[in-house]
Amino acid sequence: MAEISFPLPDLGEGLIEATVLEWLVAPGDQVERNQPLVEVETTKSAVELPSPQAGKVVRIHGGPGDKINVGEPLIVFEVPDNTAGIVGTVPKEEAPKRRVRLSAVLDED
Amino acid sequence: MSNSILEGALIVESPAATTVMSMQQALNRALDEVLAENPKTLIFGEDCGRLGGVFRITDGLQAKHGEQRVFDTPLAESGILGMSVGLAMAGFHPIPEVQFDGFAYPAINQIVCQIARMNYRSRGTLPMPITLRVPSFGGIRAPEHHGESLEALFAHVPGLKVVSPSNPHEAYHLLKYAATRPDPVIFMEPKSRYWQKGEVDLARHDAAGGSPTGAKVMREGRHLTLVAWGAMVARCLQVAELAAEDGIDIEVLDLRWLKPIDAAALAASVRKTRRAVVVHEAPLTSGLGAEVAQLITQSCFDTLRAPVERVTGFDVPYPSGDLEDEYIPNIDRILFGIQRVLEYKRG
Amino acid sequence: MDTLPVASGDAAEPLTPAQLRELYSLMVAVRHLDTSAIAWQRQGIIPGYAPELGQEAAQVGSGYAVDTTRDFVFPTYREMGVARTMGVDMVAYMSTHKATWHGGLYDPLESRLAPIQAVVAGSVLHAVGWAHGQTLDGTDGVALTYFGDGASSQGDIHEALNFAAVLKAPVVFFVQNNGWAISVPTERQVAGGSVAARAAGYGMPALQIDGDDVVAVVEATRRAFAHARAGNGPVLIEAMTYRRGPHSTSDDPGRYRSLDEERDGAGTDPLERFRQRLLADGIADEAFFAGALAAAKAEEDQIRTGIQALGSRPGTEMFDLVFQETTPALQAQAANWREESEHV
Numbered sequence: 001m002a003e004i005s006f007p008l009p010d011l012g013e014g015l016i017e018a019t020v021l022e023w024l025v026a027p028g029d030q031v032e033r034n035q036p037l038v039e040v041e042t043t044k045s046a047v048e049l050p051s052p053q054a055g056k057v058v059r060i061h062g063g064p065g066d067k068i069n070v071g072e073p074l075i076v077f078e079v080p081d082n083t084a085g086i087v088g089t090v091p092k093e094e095a096p097k098r099r100v101r102l103s104a105v106l107d108e109d
Numbered sequence: 110m111s112n113s114i115l116e117g118a119l120i121v122e123s124p125a126a127t128t129v130m131s132m133q134q135a136l137n138r139a140l141d142e143v144l145a146e147n148p149k150t151l152i153f154g155e156d157c158g159r160l161g162g163v164f165r166i167t168d169g170l171q172a173k174h175g176e177q178r179v180f181d182t183p184l185a186e187s188g189i190l191g192m193s194v195g196l197a198m199a200g201f202h203p204i205p206e207v208q209f210d211g212f213a214y215p216a217i218n219q220i221v222c223q224i225a226r227m228n229y230r231s232r233g234t235l236p237m238p239i240t241l242r243v244p245s246f247g248g249i250r251a252p253e254h255h256g257e258s259l260e261a262l263f264a265h266v267p268g269l270k271v272v273s274p275s276n277p278h279e280a281y282h283l284l285k286y287a288a289t290r291p292d293p294v295i296f297m298e299p300k301s302r303y304w305q306k307g308e309v310d311l312a313r314h315d316a317a318g319g320s321p322t323g324a325k326v327m328r329e330g331r332h333l334t335l336v337a338w339g340a341m342v343a344r345c346l347q348v349a350e351l352a353a354e355d356g357i358d359i360e361v362l363d364l365r366w367l368k369p370i371d372a373a374a375l376a377a378s379v380r381k382t383r384r385a386v387v388v389h390e391a392p393l394t395s396g397l398g399a400e401v402a403q404l405i406t407q408s409c410f411d412t413l414r415a416p417v418e419r420v421t422g423f424d425v426p427y428p429s430g431d432l433e434d435e436y437i438p439n440i441d442r443i444l445f446g447i448q449r450v451l452e453y454k455r456g
Numbered sequence: 457m458d459t460l461p462v463a464s465g466d467a468a469e470p471l472t473p474a475q476l477r478e479l480y481s482l483m484v485a486v487r488h489l490d491t492s493a494i495a496w497q498r499q500g501i502i503p504g505y506a507p508e509l510g511q512e513a514a515q516v517g518s519g520y521a522v523d524t525t526r527d528f529v530f531p532t533y534r535e536m537g538v539a540r541t542m543g544v545d546m547v548a549y550m551s552t553h554k555a556t557w558h559g560g561l562y563d564p565l566e567s568r569l570a571p572i573q574a575v576v577a578g579s580v581l582h583a584v585g586w587a588h589g590q591t592l593d594g595t596d597g598v599a600l601t602y603f604g605d606g607a608s609s610q611g612d613i614h615e616a617l618n619f620a621a622v623l624k625a626p627v628v629f630f631v632q633n634n635g636w637a638i639s640v641p642t643e644r645q646v647a648g649g650s651v652a653a654r655a656a657g658y659g660m661p662a663l664q665i666d667g668d669d670v671v672a673v674v675e676a677t678r679r680a681f682a683h684a685r686a687g688n689g690p691v692l693i694e695a696m697t698y699r700r701g702p703h704s705t706s707d708d709p710g711r712y713r714s715l716d717e718e719r720d721g722a723g724t725d726p727l728e729r730f731r732q733r734l735l736a737d738g739i740a741d742e743a744f745f746a747g748a749l750a751a752a753k754a755e756e757d758q759i760r761t762g763i764q765a766l767g768s769r770p771g772t773e774m775f776d777l778v779f780q781e782t783t784p785a786l787q788a789q790a791a792n793w794r795e796e797s798e799h800v
Contacts, residue, residue, distance in 0.1 A: 030498070033702075033710060034718075053710045086156075086163035086638060086706050088249030088430075089503050091301050096347040100444035102355040104451035106332055159712045160639035181640050183609035184576060211575070215610065250503045252533065253558035253574040393789065423789045425778050430503055430555025431768035435797055445796045 008074045011042050017069045018042045020062045029057045055079040127308040135277035136166045139284040144174045152179045154206030186212050190219035193239045202238045210245045211254025224293045225268030239293045246340050246390050248301030250430030258391035263295045264368040271367040273297040275342035277307040282314040282321045299340035324374035330360035333384040338364040341388045348443045376408035386418040386446045388438050393421040415453030420446040457664040473739045481748045483512045486537040488752035497705040502554045506534045510700030513726035514632050516541045517673025524568045530579040530601040547762035577610035584616050587625040598626045598684045606637025608651045621658040624689035628680045634699035639712035652694035667695025668726035698722040
């Protein structure tokens with residue numbers, strides 16, 4: 001598992017900060033790409049930020065009323081290591097199972 | 110290519126300095142180095158560029174080496190391979206990717222009728238240094254045409270060489286080697302093994318410093334030789350451990366090169382063990398197991414204690430995920446095959 | 457773009473309010489099943505899925521024009537909305553995504569839907585062959601075949617278009633240009649920018665339509681069917697739409713496109729667009745929409761239950777279904793499999 005931090009983006013026209021209004025996800029949540037993460041208010045408007053990716057939320061930064069600067073961490077996701085193809089599943093490594101036993105009389109000539 | 114018994118019989122010793130990585134990482138690293146070392150190499154195929162390939166084998170290579178050398182193509186396998194021919198004529202070393210084994214079928218015309226023959230047709234003036242990477246074989250519960258084993262088809266075509274790595278170390282060295290050959294090489298990557306990690310000695314391929322040609326003994330044994338390649342090597346190594354519990358000492362030979370086949374390594378191993386079972390995922394009939402069995406019979410007829418057994422996929426179209434484990438040789442089917450050989454009585 | 461002569465008769469009749477509501481209900485059912493299938497994958501019910509989010513209007517609208525008593529449809533692996541619109545058993549259809557059987561478990565002959573096709577551009581020539589068979593038999597069935605902007609790069613597409621035009625085969629080539637072939641955008645895929653424009657080279661009429669407008673899709677497809685059914689030869693429709701989701705449940709579009717690009721490219725949600733239109737025209741109200749969603753949820757519930765209950769196919773089918781007339785060698789392999797592997 002790897003962690004990916006998502007910094008607060010510039011929400012338009014050179015804004016430098018935003019205020020957290022309400023978090024819509026919590027640490028431990030599994031989120032999908034585009035799922036609303038947080039409602040923030042800038043000097044211009046209140047906006048919902050969609051998730052840039054799928055993953056499990058590890059940490060969120062700032063509670064309601066807190067100001068966050070553009071470029072500072074907003075949320076951290078846990079994503080699987082790079083172990084996916086575009087289709088199919090990654091086979092699990094399992095201890096070998098057997099039901100067949102071998103029997104032989106081996107001459108060692 | 111050398112087929113010396115010495116090379117075929119080498120055992121990997123525990124190397125001094127190794128790095129643990131997955132096969133995906135090993136292949137990615139090999140391609141990165143090949144691009145750096147040879148400015149004429151090009152990597153292209155469907156989703157190879159920005160996405161880094163559907164299995165991430167080319168991840169980061171476009172950003173590092175540029176869009177001229179690592180690029181996405183339109184969705185057309187025949188086009189990808191046909192273009193490779195022209196690029197090779199123009200002095201490049203293309204390393205195209207066919208996204209999945211089954212997607213090679215639309216490109217068969219270019220592979221068989223052009224890539225494999227151009228050197229011959231041109232009397233050696235137009236060599237085809239093309240390294241075709243094909244994520245191959247089954248085991249990942251994927252849709253149709255994403256789990257096929259085409260080695261016999263490729264190996265049957267004069268003018269092609271075929272190789273398949275079984276672990277990250279082999280993947281790194283075999284790809285680096287294949288991508289420096291002046292002839293077309295089909296590089297079959299076992300996609301079910303992409304994510305398993307293993308030790309890779311980047312500095313040298315084997316203890317003797319030889320080149321990664323021929324077959325390789327992955328486990329020494331006295332009583333029977335299991336011959337396999339790709340993902341089946343790991344399974345055969347498991348089987349060998351289980352057989353040891355029953356007092357049967359099994360040698361596992363990773364064939365690696367499916368064309369040319371290292372006949373000398375087969376001979377050396379089976380002369381010692383006198384028994385052989387060949388294991389592959391591909392269907393039985395006219396599979397590469399038949400070729401292996403013939404080569405063993407040819408060299409070891411006098412010492413063989415039993416006919417060479419084949420444990421393979423069946424003569425059926427590769428099934429959907431639910432039946433995949435029924436199709437791919439499992440541990441018990443391999444053990445049954447071994448038992449048949451062990452209890453064979455001449456008469 | 458529209459080079460198809462104006463049709464007459466049935467094809468030109470406007471959709472009735474009841475039909476418009478039916479289209480909406482179908483789109484909601486498809487949307488809900490599609491998004492649920494992604495959840496199924498996350499819940500471990502199915503190993504993978506290829507979503508069609510955003511293509512509901514293109515799929516429902518085109519499938520709606522099919523006459524299942526005489527036409528035949530050739531899908532790719534992303535035509536769930538077409539299958540649902542045609543009334544295919546959806547447990548049998550979705551079984552392909554459960555890795556039960558590659559082509560799905562539905563009966564292609566009965567449902568008039570060819571088996572699910574994993575090969576890109578794989579079935580387009582089949583449609584031409586089937587359609588030519590109708591000509592030879594003197595029947596008036598039309599083949600409807602689907603492919604995408606990515607598949608348009610395959611050589612088989614050229615062969616299919618040329619054959620169909622030469623043979624004047626009754627085929628409707630329905631291109632869903634959804635903007636993306638996995639990670640490659642249309643502008644890096646389709647030289648000239650339009651698949652429909654290529655039809656001119658084959659002397660084939662073509663329409664490029666707003667694939668997110670379900671009414672436009674139904675009307676265009678009906679016109680194309682009427683043209684082909686009347687013996688005038690093939691038609692190509694390029695429905696411009698957008699793959700709003702990933703290529704598959706294992707894909708991560710964040711590696712090749714930004715959310716801003718997605719928003720700009722996707723435009724207005726086709727389902728929401730149609731809903732606004734029905735409201736504005738007074739054809740449906742909130743109670744209707746709520747009912748349609750409730751029905752979609754109930755339907756998804758049933759399909760999920762069916763999929764969860766679906767066991768693996770017996771391994772003997774691997775052997776039994778290879779040939780109509782099996783071979784001794786294959787029977788021997790089956791016997792060997794039963795002995796060594798059955799019920800492992």
